[in-house]
Amino acid sequence: MGNTIVEFKNVTKQYGQGEAIQLANNDVNFTIEEGEFVVILGQSGAGKSTVLNMLGGMDTPTSGTITVAGQEVSKMNDKELSEYRAGTIGFIFQFYNLLPSLTAIENVSLVKNIVKSGPEPMEMLRAVGLGDHAKKFPSQMSGGEQQRVSIARALAKDPKIILGDEPTGALDSETGVIVLELLSNLSRKQGKTVILVTHNADIAKCADKVIRMKNGKIREIRINESPVPVREVEW
Amino acid sequence: MLVRKMTREIRKNLGQFLSLFVLSFLAVSLFACMKASNISAYNKLGDLRKETNCADGWIFSENFSSEDLSSVKALSYITSAQRRLHFKATAEGYDQAQLEVYGLEEDQVSMPYYVTGNKLDLTSKDGIWISESFAKEWDLKVGDPFAFSAYGQILNKRIEGTIVSPEYQYLKADKDLDIIAKNIAVIYMPVDGLSEYFQGLPGGLPFNELIFTTNRSDVKSLESSLDEALHGNYAVLCDRDDMPGIRIMKDELAQHDQFAITFPVVFLAIAILVIMTTMNRMIANQRTQIGTLRALGMKKRKIIFHYLSYSFIVSLLGSLVGVFVGTYLFGEGIAAIFRAWYLIPGWTVEMDASFALIVILIVLACTLATYFSCRKVMNVHPAASLRPAAPKSGKSTLFEKLPFWSRLGFSSQYNLRDIARGKLRSFMGVFGTAAGMMIMVAAMASITTIQDASSWSFDKIQNFKNEIDFSDDITLALAESYKAKYGGELIQTSAIEIAKEPHADSSKKKTTSLMVTEGAGYYRLTNVDRDITGLTPGTCAVTMKLARSLDLREGDTFYWHLYEKNTWYAAKVGLINRHPNFSGVTMLRDDYEATDAGYLPSLLYSSSDSVDALDQPGILAVHDDKDLKESFDIMMEMIYAMLFVFVVFAAILPIVVLYNCGNLSFHERVKEFATLKVLGFTTKKIRKLLSLQNLWLSIIGVFLGAPFGKVMLQYMFDSNGDSMDYPVSAGFLVYLVSGLFVMVVSVLVSYMFNKRIKKLDMVEILKGIE
Ligand SMILES: Nc1ncnc2c1ncn2[C@@H]1O[C@H](COP(=O)(O)OP(=O)(O)OP(=O)(O)O)[C@@H](O)[C@H]1O
Ligand SMILES: [Mg+2]
Secondary structure, X not given: OOOEEEEEEEEEEEEOOHHHOEEEEEEEEEEEEOOOEEEEEEOOOOOHHHHHHHHOXXXXXXXXXXEEOOEEHHHOOHHHHHHHXXXXXXXXXXXXXOOOOOOHHHHHHHHHHOOOOOOOHHHHHHHOOOHHHOOOOHHHOOHHHHHHHHHHHHHOOOOOEEEEEOOOOOOOHHHHHHHHHHHHHHHXXXXXXXXXXXXXXXXXXXXXXXXXXXXXEEEEEEEOOOOOOHHHOOO | OHHHHHHHHHHHOHHHHHHHHHHHHHHHHHHHHHHHHHHHHHHHHHHHHHHHOOOXXXXXXXXXXXXXXXXXXXXXXXXXXXXXXXXXXXXXOHHHOEEEEEEEOOOOOXXXXXXXXXXXXXXXXXXXXXXXXXXXXXXXXXXXXXXXXXXXXXXXXXXXXXXXXXXXXXXXXXXXXXXXXXXXXEEEEEOHHHHOOOOOOOOOOOOXXXXXXXXOOOHHHHHHHHHHHOOXXXXXXXXXXXXXXXXXXXHHHHHHHHHHHHHHHHHHHHHHHHHHHHHHHHHHHOHHHHHHHHHOOOOHHHHHHHHHHHHHHHHHHHHHHHHHHHHHHHHHHHHHHHHOOXXXXXXXXXXOHHHHHHHHHHHHHHHHHHHHHHHHHHOOOHHHHHOOOXXXXXXXXXXXXOOOHHHOOHHHHXXXXXXXXXXXXXXXHHHHHHHHHHHHHHHHHHXXXXXXXXXXXXXXXXXXXXXXXXXXXXXXXXHHHHHHHHOOXXXXXXXXXEEOOOOOOHXXXXXXEEEEEOOOOOEOEEEOOOOEEOOOOOOEEEEHHHHHHHOOOOOOEEEEEEOOOOOOEEEEEEEEEEOOOOOEEEEXXXXXXXXXXXXXXXXXXXXXXXXXXXXXXXXXXXXXXXXXXXXXXXXXXXXXXXXXXXXXXHHHHHHHHHHHHHHHHHHHOHHHHHHHHHHOOOHHHHHHHHHHHHHHHHHHHHHXXXXXXXXXXXXXXXXXXXXXXXXXXXXXXXXXXXHHHHHHHHHHHHHOOHHHHHHOOHHHHHOOOO
């Protein structure tokens, strides 16, 4: 560890104008090291998703700079952002967002249209333990299974950074643990940078770094010297 | 509250509602445009006939005596009758225009309709009353001198008035293929003005026509009593349907009536598809809203009514605008075009009750289509409809059974599945592009068809340079001398009636033309495959459509008689032939002379440059092939003028349906596109993904629509009546150009989504479940 991969510098995100002005992020500063397992914690409306969306290149800050792997994301145009999302980021959604008309394997394979290199889709499906479900459509799978397909889809791009916005939010705790363990292993075993958003403080115990937010500001950044293995967390 | 919701919804779905507006507008305006000029034509025609006391019946013979007239007048069902003299003449100057001269002793039946000048004065020996259409072309005014020749005499007269004859709404020179107003006129004049010129004729002035009005509706049923009154001294009895000047206009109007129904049907069908797909989506999207409204206690009827009002209001607006624009803009345009051809004084546009009917019909169809779309949701229990609809489940589709399925890329698999999910929408896309393609092919093929008919006419059939027209006073000896001088082939043309049995009654015989050739190859026959063939001596050629209508085949015997004589002859069909605009019987001179019908040539087809032929006795006019091609050129010009309209329609259909298809499939998959965007798909890739489907649908539409374009055009050409035989010719180029055009439209439509994909707000769309 040691290489800084993400840097937020005086990042502000403002919604609305005049009276109805709303600062979703207010002067946010933090760094994330390569291979870290980071959890962004905070109450509803704290600005967590805003941070993650900007980091993921889906949204742009009103002011400040966001630097990822040496590139200044906050300055990219539409096309560069597409490339950035395709090459650097793997995004996992709360509600999986698989394409309902495609089977599990097709959902994973579709990223091969934008990233030619990287692991085999079927391998990724096996890696998340769904080798037998390849031909199933999303509607024929449980939420946890769908989320694992969505992780496989993110991994098939071989991204440097995995972002997850409440990836376990729609799952029961047992399934949530399976998904969470998968994600933490990506950091622990494959050296990927994993950044998750949650309002569940228990999950934070497993992280290397916890960024706590409130009212659009960073409240606390805490380095966890001895993260708890996911299996041992109770929630 | 619901009203506000409605205006907001309409604004949100502007594209679809605009399409619905445009489609109902097009359907109604097309109907109105065809119909409005027709209604006016029928009304004004009625007025004209009443005002001029237009004849109901025409009897032809070599001469009617005044006793004949009195005995016809004495018949109880005859309300008025008069005899008159009719012959063809040639204008002195004025491109030797053809003149239909009527010498009148009374002015009771088929009186002229006056445009300028004085009323007909039967004592004005030097006066003539001439067609307004002709006078306008040549800038002739009342008081101008006008000379014409007939029977070897030159008659110097003065124009006393310009008129419209109630018997000639369709006024076309014999040599022309189409109406060219400057080439023909009708002349009414007192018979006294002719007497000095016809003194030499045996038997004095031949009153060869007897015209009458009757209070019976079926003129033909009067034949036996008329026959009795005239002691059989007549050749033919005709009603209005037998008079080309009247019938052809009637056919044209009937054709418009037909188009007024067929064209709007296509647009209506597409409008219904747009409505069903739009409403299906809107209501599916608002499932929870509907559930909430119902849970709040709103009556089912009220909610349905609310949704019905969307399409009701939009289609009503479109239809109403369509009625007025269709009538006063498009309809007036149509009337203006046809006014230049068909002569009906005061012809403009009018509406009638059928306009209200079509508006009601279209609005009803649109509203009903909506009703069927909402009904499904309404029948869901409120509690159930409050839950979001089960997401459209992915499942295996038929396409996956394709052997090469697994080798298809993601884009293809994704789009094929989407097509399987949105069958109605896909059908709409195919149907709309097919309709656009159909119109486009018809438009393009109309050019090549005319070109083809022109080369058929001039390269195959007409193998001569000049047509020398003889006047009625030509003698056979004189005609032969011209043939010796200029070379070529003598032709006789006559009006005849033919039937499968001799002395057939009116219902079984057909009025048509006879062409007597010398078989010398200056005028050639073409068979059903349009290859040049000869005629076997002893047999006749019958044109294909005529043969079909009489059920005549090669080898059959048929019977014919000259129009003005009542002697029937038998003849054998040796060839079924085709000609673009001649319908009738062709016979060799030897065979014709073997009858006692009396051979007298009407023209000479010559290959020499017989420019000096004019101004010789017995010669009426000389037309070179440029003259003869003029009609084709005019037809061509007309088609080029209409081409623009066709191309616009051909573009509107694919634009409307493909935009709607794209829109619907964009809305249905917006979340998926946002997901793809997050995954790193570029705008271009997503646009291609979206438009791939439209591209396929339009390719299918292009292939399906292409053959129908030919069918539609053939139908349009055939609706011109049996005298025209234009086989639609559409080469590869026609299909290529039309197909490319539709595909370019399709590709351009896909760019309409570019901006929306670029602006796609990933954060917003992916925030929640719904
Ligand atoms: N498009 C928007 N327009 C206006 N305000 C917005 C918009 N998106 C977010 N906000 C505001 O920004 C603030 C931060 O939102 P954000 O989605 O980042 O919160 P969050 O921490 O992810 O909350 P949650 O845990 O509920 O998902 C909220 O107060 C929200 O109201
Ligand atoms: Mg959030």
